[in-house]
Amino acid sequence: MSKTVNVSVNHVTRVEGHGNIRLRASDGKVEHVAWQIPEAPRFFEAMVRGRSFEDIQTIVSRICGICSVTHSLAAIKGIEDAMGIEVSVQTDKLRILCHYGEQMESHSLHVGYLVAPDLLGQKSVIPLAESHPHVVKTVIRLHRLGNIWMEIIGGRMTHPITLKPGGFTTIPSEKKLRELKKVIEDAVPDLKILIEVVLSLADKLPNFERDTEYIALKHPDYYTFYHGDIASTDTDEQVPVQEFERVVNEYVSPQSTAKWCKWHRDSYAVGSLARFNLNAEQLLPMAVDTAKQFGLKKGACNPYLNNVAQVVECAQVAEHSLQLIDELLTKGLKAEKVKVEPKAGEGAGCVEAPRGILFHRYQFDKNGLCTKANICIPTGQNHANIQKDFEAFAPQIIDRDHDEIRLLLEMLVRSYDPCISCSTHFLNVEFV
Helix, strand or coil: CEEEEEEEEECCCEECCCEEEEEECCCCHHHHHEEECCCCCCHHHHHCCCCCCHHHHHHHHHCCCCCHHHHHCCCCCCHHHCCCCCCHHHHHHHHHHHHHHHHHHHHHHHHHHHHHHCCCCCCCCHHHHHHHHHHHHHHHHHHHHHHHHHHHHHCCCCCCCCEHHHHCCCCHHHHHHHHHHHHHHHHHHHHHHHHHHHHHHHHHHCCCCCCEEEEEEECCCCCCCCCCCEEECCEEEEECCCCCCCHCCCCCCEECCCCCCCCCCCCCCHHHHHHHHHHHHHHHHHHHHHHHHCCCCCCCCHHHHHHHHHHHHHHHHHHHHHHHHHHHHCCCCCCCCCCCCCEEEEEEEEECCCEEEEEEEEECCCCCEEEEEEEEEHHHHHHHHHHHHHHHHHHHHHHCCHHHHHHHHHHHHCCCCCCCHHHCCCCCCCCC
């Protein structure tokens, strides 16, 4: 008998924003499969026009409640690039430390609240709290750790208030840094529990591979989330952040209100797995050990392993943060007076958000008022790759039960940890 499959998912759950899945097949042949983005565009690039350079990071941090530190930092780096502002080593280390808190908060949230229910056979984290309370409590503590971390450095848990062009409005005391060091050290046992739990469930991750181009920042000296040039697994060329437009090549797709991106192929992927594939040899010992436990190696091209790479990065940021705190305390914290004189210019900033590489570009007039902005979000860069994964994966699972097909495609979307609302920015559409 012929078999017809119709999967229609409106607004995939356990992701930020709205995304739809469409699959139609007949007699074992996929006729149509699509990853659709119906989310209404947002206009942050327009919001910052005419605003002072001092206000930009405060506005754009509202693009995302999860990645507000990342957006603030990308904006500040763009502003500093435009105005020729150099920052101190102390400022640099404190910013990276704040950024690491967001990585820990976001990764633990995603793996624990959004991915774990799929691996443990639950619809959401709510029933998971009853069936696996020890796991949920562990994740809550790690999530809380990230929030405390950002509050100590950024002034509050989300939408930081201490970050500014040139430095900080206020820096944490040495006492606060010692407190942060202790809470990170105390959280290491919880981090090991999370690693053990995900390791025990790793065999439930679908065995799907597709040769993929991965893009992330790369630095010659360390595993980077903050400094470096744009690198690809497809080429040895590394592109300066100031030239990011020739990497992302944004274009409009008829099935999406968010722009798509491509570089050397029809799509590329960003995120934890991309960073791992480009920088794994520079991981610190705890992260190296974590990757070994999972058997995760450079060259991995199973998108579901992005969630494993997120766990590896939790270990990485914890260990590197302890090193940074020791360096800051050994040197001694010093209050820095920062005064920035506005001037005309254009610059770009780049930071690795939890979900992947993030770009901001700003142009300013002589009074420091923004005249132009362009923001390219990680999830926007991943949309085309999700579509290409669908096209490759759907034929492999089309003979399975309808509910299993739907679950596997939803899990594929969730593996990217998408922030869909953030990705839908202003579209320049020319009607002909």
